[in-house]
Amino acid sequence: MIGLGRGSIVNIGSIAGVEAYALRAPYSASKWGLEGLTRTLAAEAGPHGIRVNIVSPGPTEGSRADRVIAARAEAEGRTAEDVREELTGSIPLRRFVTAAEVAKAVAFFAGDESSGITGQSIRVSAGIEI
Amino acid sequence: VGVAVQMTEQLAGRVALVSGASRGIGRVIAGELASRGAAVALTARDEDALAHVVEELATGDGQVMAVPGDLAHGGVPASIVSRVTAVPSIKRTSQTLNRRSRSTWSGPLRWRGRCYQG
Numbered sequence: 001m002i003g004l005g006r007g008s009i010v011n012i013g014s015i016a017g018v019e020a021y022a023l024r025a026p027y028s029a030s031k032w033g034l035e036g037l038t039r040t041l042a043a044e045a046g047p048h049g050i051r052v053n054i055v056s057p058g059p060t061e062g063s064r065a066d067r068v069i070a071a072r073a074e075a076e077g078r079t080a081e082d083v084r085e086e087l088t089g090s091i092p093l094r095r096f097v098t099a100a101e102v103a104k105a106v107a108f109f110a111g112d113e114s115s116g117i118t119g120q121s122i123r124v125s126a127g128i129e130i
Numbered sequence: 131v132g133v134a135v136q137m138t139e140q141l142a143g144r145v146a147l148v149s150g151a152s153r154g155i156g157r158v159i160a161g162e163l164a165s166r167g168a169a170v171a172l173t174a175r176d177e178d179a180l181a182h183v184v185e186e187l188a189t190g191d192g193q194v195m196a197v198p199g200d201l202a203h204g205g206v207p208a209s210i211v212s213r214v215t216a217v218p219s220i221k222r223t224s225q226t227l228n229r230r231s232r233s234t235w236s237g238p239l240r241w242r243g244r245c246y247q248g
Contacts, residue, residue, distance in 0.1 A: 012155065062154055099155045103162035110163060111140045 006049040010109045011038050012102075013056035013121065015129050031056070035121060042119030051118040053109040058125025059087065059096040092127030142167035147214055149201060152179035160194070161187055169193040171214040175200045 001007030016024060017031025035054060042052040059065055066080075069087070073080045088094050105122045108114050123129060146163045150156030152174035164170045164187050172187075174180045177198040184196045197213050199206045 012150075057155065060155060064154065099158035100162070102155050103159040106159045107141070107162050107166055110144070110146060110168070111166070113140070 001045075001050045002048045004049075007045075007051070008110050008114075009041065009045070009050065009052040010106050011052070011054040012106075013038075013054045015056055015058045015123065015125050018056055018121075018123060019129050038121070039119045046118055051109070051114070053114070053118060054121045055102060055105045055109065056121055056123045056125070057097060057102045058091070058123065058128040060102060061096045061098050065096060090128070091125075092130065095126055097124050097126050139167040144168045145171065145214065147171045147173065147197075147211070149173050152176045152183055157183050164194055169195075171195050171197050171210075173197045173199055173201070173210050 001009075011034050013034045014027070014031040015021075016028045017033075017035045021028040035056075038052050038054040045052055069080050069083050072078075073083045076083070088096065102124045105124050109117070109122070141163060144167070146160075146168040148156055148160040148163065148170060151160040151172035153176075156172075156174070160170050160172050160183065170187070170193070172180055172184060172194065173196075175198065177196075180196045180198050184194050187194045195214075195217065197210050199210050201207050201210070
């Protein structure tokens with residue numbers, strides 16, 4: 001990238017790097033660290049024409065979310081639907097985000113539409129952290 | 131229509147390297163970048179899963195390649211980057227193939243031949 005004089009690095013953070021994530025200290029530390037790494041790299045790489053940004057997803061639909069919901073439902077003797085409703089009930093958009101929605105933010109940072117943007121974080125979270 | 135075309139080709143001529151690309155969010159990111167015209171190199175530890183994803187993406191217009199490896203191992207990140215940049219004229223071929231594949235090639239067979247297994 002330095003040789004080309006341009007480039008875009010997009011890190012994948014997490015809402016766990018934006019606010020507290022109880023009982024997930026190592027994960028939280030790594031994602032908060034990634035936010036700092038993103039800004040520091042942006043400062044260092046900027047003079048080479050390289051942008052560095054971070055996309056931080058909230059809970060995302062997929063097999064991992066399904067596993068988490070199923071495990072919690074089993075542990076608490078509830079149905080998965082019940083756990084899911086509780087989890088999404090406090091999210092402004094009342095749902096998890098999709099991987100496709102995260103990917104669109106990544107594509108935005110990867111391409112020229114974000115040519116003036118570096119060291120920034122986009123939270124694709126359905127608003128869970130606001 | 132003009133806007134749509136611009137959208138789909140906004141990453142034409144660009145090369146993207148996506149880590150964690152064998153599943154989940156990384157897999158979808160790789161597909162999104164490919165759909166916008168980027169030549170996409172995918173890396174992940176699970177070689178078989180990665181090959182499966184590359185095969186799947188190769189059915190579209192994009193140029194994709196698998197570069198399996200464990201980024202936590204010393205030297206692997208640099209090795210992966212050098213393997214990606216060593217592919218000759220990846221930019222040029224991606225643009226050429228994009229154009230030509232629309233009219234003549236069905237896609238999958240041709241793409242499979244172009245996939246690079248590190």
